[in-house]
Amino acid sequence: xAGRVFISCGQRPPDExxxxxxxxxxxKDEFDLTPYLAFKIQSLNDIxxxxxxxxxxxxxxxxDFFRKSKNPLFNLLKRTKNPQDLPCSLFTHQELAxxxxxxxxxxxxxxxxxxxxxxxxxxxxxxxxxxxxEKDLLHKVRRLVKDRSWTKDYSRNLVIEEIGFTDVPWHxxxxxxxxxxxxWQLNVENRRPDVAAVGTVCILNYIMSCGxxxxxxxxxxxxxxxxAGYDRTIIPKDFGVVDLFALRDNQxxxxxxxxxxxxxxxxxLLNDGDYELFFMLFSQGFPLLEFSVDLKLRWTxxxxxxxxxxxxxxxxxx
Numbered sequence: 551x552a553g554r555v556f557i558s559c560g561q562r563p564p565d566e567x568x569x570x571x572x573x574x575x576x577x578k579d580e581f582d583l584t585p586y587l588a589f590k591i592q593s594l595n596d597i598x599x600x601x602x603x604x605x606x607x608x609x610x611x612x613x614d615f616f617r618k619s620k621n622p623l624f625n626l627l628k629r630t631k632n633p634q635d636l637p638c639s640l641f642t643h644q645e646l647a648x649x650x651x652x653x654x655x656x657x658x659x660x661x662x663x664x665x666x667x668x669x670x671x672x673x674x675x676x677x678x679x680x681x682x683x684e685k686d687l688l689h690k691v692r693r694l695v696k697d698r699s700w701t702k703d704y705s706r707n708l709v710i711e712e713i714g715f716t717d718v719p720w721h722x723x724x725x726x727x728x729x730x731x732x733x734w735q736l737n738v739e740n741r742r743p744d745v746a747a748v749g750t751v752c753i754l755n756y757i758m759s760c761g762x763x764x765x766x767x768x769x770x771x772x773x774x775x776x777x778a779g780y781d782r783t784i785i786p787k788d789f790g791v792v793d794l795f796a797l798r799d800n801q802x803x804x805x806x807x808x809x810x811x812x813x814x815x816x817x818x819l820l821n822d823g824d825y826e827l828f829f830m831l832f833s834q835g836f837p838l839l840e841f842s843v844d845l846k847l848r849w850t851x852x853x854x855x856x857x858x859x860x861x862x863x864x865x866x867x868x
Contacts, residue, residue: 757828822849
């Protein structure tokens, strides 16, 4: 999914949470973007969820609300060890540090007047856009999103869409021999306008079956369709097609078209059943993309083509 915006702002009730939800509504209704609001963390699992959502996001919107301290000594000393006494949300500053670590380039940062430019914010955002109140904030969110040309069509990640099984078996040959395969393929698109996805590679990481994890016996790079290579440079605004797995016309199970061709090729799955196949896709300068495919393996000879095949598969979107 492209055009995903990670909204990082304080959500202290009642006003901050309400304003955050209003920002999300503006992004969705007026710009057709997909907003994500991170709620206050309670556990390590919550932190991992936030990190995962950051990796999936394409844009980062940071709002630094000014908070009046309840500590009467704070305004005098300007120093406290209690996060409740800070004039801003410590949580959002931690998210900003994560976003900086993950290499976000498309960032909109707004800071309410009166909030000090301190801590990590001082080093990564030297000049955030100031705002006075809620009305001013929402106006500037609209203006900045428009001025920066944030669009649902952009993604800092590689965008994937399933193609599915080829219509007819393809002839496939490598050092291990020849076969006729129905191939399940994936379209990989680079939607960045000025950055090539250099050295894009994909591997089968592991398989889940009946709650059990099976590490892939073949972790070599998978083949890009209709070319000799196992890695691919996808130029800006272009795409590539990768062979994720194949069904042979004369052997049960699923096979990989992979770089591991120095030994006799064996199926990575042999028996019919329900499986989830987990893949990793990586390219220089792009976040690691992990995704899976639900497979119902019901092997039949592939000689009659796609229509005779009883096996089905469906991409699980990351």
